[in-house]
Amino acid sequence: MTEPKYVQTTIPGLILIENFITKEEQNGLIENIEKGAWSGNGIGPNPEMKRRTQHYGYIFSYRHRRVMSKLGPLPEHVDFVVKRMLEMGILNQSPNSCIVNEYLPGQGIMPHIDAPTIFGPIIISLSLKSACLMKFENVHTNIQTDILLSPCSLVVMTEASRFDYKHSISKNLTEQLQDLTIERDRRISLTFRTIYSWNGKDTGPDPPAPTPSEL
């Protein structure tokens, strides 16, 4: 089995681990995800989104920029991922939200900071299938840095990388990082977060609306 490997980056607070899961584990996850209910492309709860998503734990509305409802615990097929994150000390508490994103060739995500009023201080993304670049832009200096997200890798945004950098994924069909050329293909990611402004109550008060730049 290929061991998880920590990769050094120049972005403060960013943790990058290649081979966080094996190819077999990736295939098992994809098989389960394909059976799940996709939203987007006209289908609720996020019908306006071109990119398809699946929401585990809580339903998050991108249009309303808030958590809409609680679904329950994360599904069993992601348990081994959470267990490994806890064992490796990446988190000391299980996340209560996981959003699956599907990026077809030509799809990406605009530069944003995940809403700090809604989501906790650690944002984790597990990459499946196609590699892509994630661009980090320092909001104070505007300096941009590309990070390679290879299949089966885990990227963990903490501290400055989580709060002082916007992250984005381009729509480009081909990407270049030094000598490496990436032909973008279908990518699936699982983003693990802790939703803390929801207070664990379905009837709790709405979290404060974040400013557009926060999302």
Ligand SMILES: O=C(O)CCC(=O)C(=O)O
């Ligand atoms: O697809 C990813 O790896 C990141 C997704 C993301 O940044 C988000 O949903 O906020």
Ligand SMILES: [Fe+2]
């Ligand atoms: Fe994000």
